[in-house]
Amino acid sequence: MTTLYKCNNSRRKHGFSYANCKGGGSSLYYSDLTDYSGCSVIKTPESWVISRNKNGFNLNATFSLHINLPRGCSSCHRRGGQCTMIKEKFRCRGGSKEDYQDVKLKLGLGLSAGLTVIIIILVLITVRVKKTRKSDWNTESVEAVVMLKRYSYARVKKMTNSFAHVLGKGGFGTVYKGKLPDGGVDIAVKILKEGKGTGEEFINEVASMSRTSHVNIVSLLGFCYERNKRAIVYEFMPNGSLDKFISENMSTKIEWERLYDIALGVSRGLEYLHNHCVSRIVHFDIKPQNILMDKDLCPKISDFGLAKLCKNKESVMSMLDARGTVGYIAPEVFSNNFGGVSHKSDVYSYGMVILEMIGAKNIENFGSNNSSMGEVMRIFGDQITKEEERIAKKMVLVGLWCIQTNPSDRPPMIKVIEMLEGDLEALQIPSKPLFC
DSSP: OEEEESOOHHHHHHSEEEEEOTTTOOEEEEEOTTOOTTSEEEEOOOOOOOOEETTEEOTTOOOOOOOOOOTTHHHHHHTTEEEEEETTEEEEEETTSSOHHHHHHHHHHHHHHHHHHHHHHHHHHHHHHHHHHHHTSOHHHHHHHTTSOBOOHHHHHHHTTTTTOEEEEOSSEEEEEEEOTTTOOEEEEEEEOTTOTTSHHHHHHHHHHHTOOOTTBOOEEEEEEETTEEEEEEEOOTTOBHHHHHHHHTTSOOOHHHHHHHHHHHHHHHHHHHHSSSSEEEOSOOSGGGEEEOTTOOEEEOOOTTOEEEGGGOSOBOOSSOOSOTTTOOHHHHOGGGOOBSTHHHHHHHHHHHHHHTTOTTOOSOOSSHHHHHHHHGGGOSOOOHHHHHHHHHHHHHHHHHTOSSGGGSOOHHHHHHHHHSOGGGOOOOOOOTTO
16 A cells, blocks of 8 residues: 655645446545655555445445654655555655665664774784884884984985995995085994895894993994984095905915904904993904994904894894804804804804904814924014014914804804903913814
8 A cells, every 4th residue: 555645735736547447436545656755655465455335335434544754764754765564664755765774784884894894904014013123123123223323215325425436335235425414424324235134133133232332332323213214424534445455455465463453452342242231232244344443553353243142141142143254254144053153153153254364264174283283373474573473373262262163163253352452471382173
């Protein structure tokens, strides 16, 4: 049954048609089922009975219909629709062509789905940020770099004159020469390669160098961390790295006292890292290329990209992968069959550097007797003085002690300093290293 109500005046006057019923001759009024404009409409499956008497159908029956307008029909009508009961539920047809309840349901489901997606995204972002902070910006690292000068990438570019002067290149990036904007002091700026790892090497270097203050450690002046742009600003070393100094002087007469001073300075720098920092720092990449020389040829340890901070100065550390440069890496870093990784790994690298400095890195057939030491000294030639020979012997012995295969057989850096500064006669000849 279709019920029309709240029809406007025009609709009430002209909106209904009529027809003569066959048989009775009475008029039956009905609505034009294709056009309900001007009225509010409710269709219900309710039926009413037309009584039948002897003379036919009684069309004068009186009935009353009480309508409780269902919730939502008003908005349906305002949109020009019709409120129809389907399966005992009111639906809105026409107008917006969507049922009010359906719209409400779809809207609710849409909002719920949207909120769910947003929550999932937020959870993923939170996990990612925590993971990144855990791997890069941990609490100790943040505390270490918070007091440092931070430069924008644009400022770094300006300080280096758009990266015009290259000082050197390495596995982690390129080093450029520049000047500080507030004084014209020469600086070195290392630009790390984009996409190189997770940034661990950058955080290691900044955090490690920011904790150091020693005459034999390169001073960190600031850094840049801008999205994937990362740079480290440190003091400029005019004489370059130790490897250049060695290669330039090996063909001529070597100043043994100068080599001795360099060896002693590097040992003091390492001893400081191992014993006098808030957290012990193991460098893991001691080699001539990472030992820089200032204007007075004072050695300074640099490039802490592979360094590791050790809490409570633990003796043995866990290593997930080998780190360092082939030729200077301690055996235990490759395999734990040789012992645990510790600060003694730096001692091994230092020993290889000492032997390379004096041209004795590839000593062969070295035994545990004085005659063998005499054979070793022949590589230095006949022009060496007695004092230079004492220095050379001392450096050979210290180097060989430092490269012992078993980490426990290597002296700590404080002992290395004592050996270098002590009497040659007090030094014992070590056993032959496994890889000698």
